[in-house]
Amino acid sequence: MVQSMKPGSVIVDMAAERGGNCELTEPGQAVVKHGVTIVGYTDLNSRLAKQSSTLYATNLFRLTEELCKTQAVKGDGTIDVNMEDEAIRGLTVIKEGNITWPPPPLKQSAAPPAKPAAAPVPQAKKGHGHGAASEPMAGNKLAIMFGVAAALFWFVGANAPGAFLAHFTVFVLACFVGYMVVWNVTPALHTPLMSVTNAISSIIAIGALVQIAPPLAGGLPPDQWIRWLAVVGIVLTSVNMFGGFSVTQRMLAMFRK
Numbered sequence: 001m002v003q004s005m006k007p008g009s010v011i012v013d014m015a016a017e018r019g020g021n022c023e024l025t026e027p028g029q030a031v032v033k034h035g036v037t038i039v040g041y042t043d044l045n046s047r048l049a050k051q052s053s054t055l056y057a058t059n060l061f062r063l064t065e066e067l068c069k070t071q072a073v074k075g076d077g078t079i080d081v082n083m084e085d086e087a088i089r090g091l092t093v094i095k096e097g098n099i100t101w102p103p104p105p106l107k108q109s110a111a112p113p114a115k116p117a118a119a120p121v122p123q124a125k126k127g128h129g130h131g132a133a134s135e136p137m138a139g140n141k142l143a144i145m146f147g148v149a150a151a152l153f154w155f156v157g158a159n160a161p162g163a164f165l166a167h168f169t170v171f172v173l174a175c176f177v178g179y180m181v182v183w184n185v186t187p188a189l190h191t192p193l194m195s196v197t198n199a200i201s202s203i204i205a206i207g208a209l210v211q212i213a214p215p216l217a218g219g220l221p222p223d224q225w226i227r228w229l230a231v232v233g234i235v236l237t238s239v240n241m242f243g244g245f246s247v248t249q250r251m252l253a254m255f256r257k
Helices: 044-067 086-091 139-159 162-183 187-212 224-253
Strands: 010-012 030-033 036-039
Touching (some): 044 086, 139 162
Parallel strands (some): 010 036
8 A cells, every 4th residue: 555655645643552554654653665654653642732732823923913913014013903804803702892793794806897708710611621520521522532433443343353343342332331430420439439440340350260270171281370370360359359349438438427
């Protein structure tokens, strides 16, 4: 416990007379261990009398200074009970044979003048690139992007082999769906959304598991390089999976009361 405290901390062990609640307490002494001062005095009760007297004397001295404030210039030390002083008025019970208690309620200080309202900030014009949060892209930009994408897809479809085209189609659809999902989410939730997405994408761990022990092809064992790469892939995807859900949990906890 003491080692976990910051250097400069102080522990006052009130039970030092009976051995102490802290294991490092030395009865009757104040010691420093692990950067923490441990006070183990066994006579704290007798020490408090001096502290109490000092505090009480200080209060009386300051009160006397307040009573003699108006006569301080003369230097004669005459006590003047100034009833205009709110502190003195609240302490006075009887003055010149008249009961002045309870004191009148304190005067409320005047409220500060209200600050002038700030001028409204003009909103930026829309139509250039993306709009505000959760707004679609401008029409002309969107048309140009779709035109370029259509030309690219036509070129890939006309020249790529069939096996590649099937995987490429799945990839393009995944990018489109992911873009639309993220774009329509409040910006404050982008981080938990992306962390969950990364965790779900760790489905590639199944592929790595298959590569560790693939079906024998022609009676030949699997390549050792492939097997070890699959092991590394499982480790990385496991970190990605559990880390993604952990980050999501912490981010969502910030929005809960």
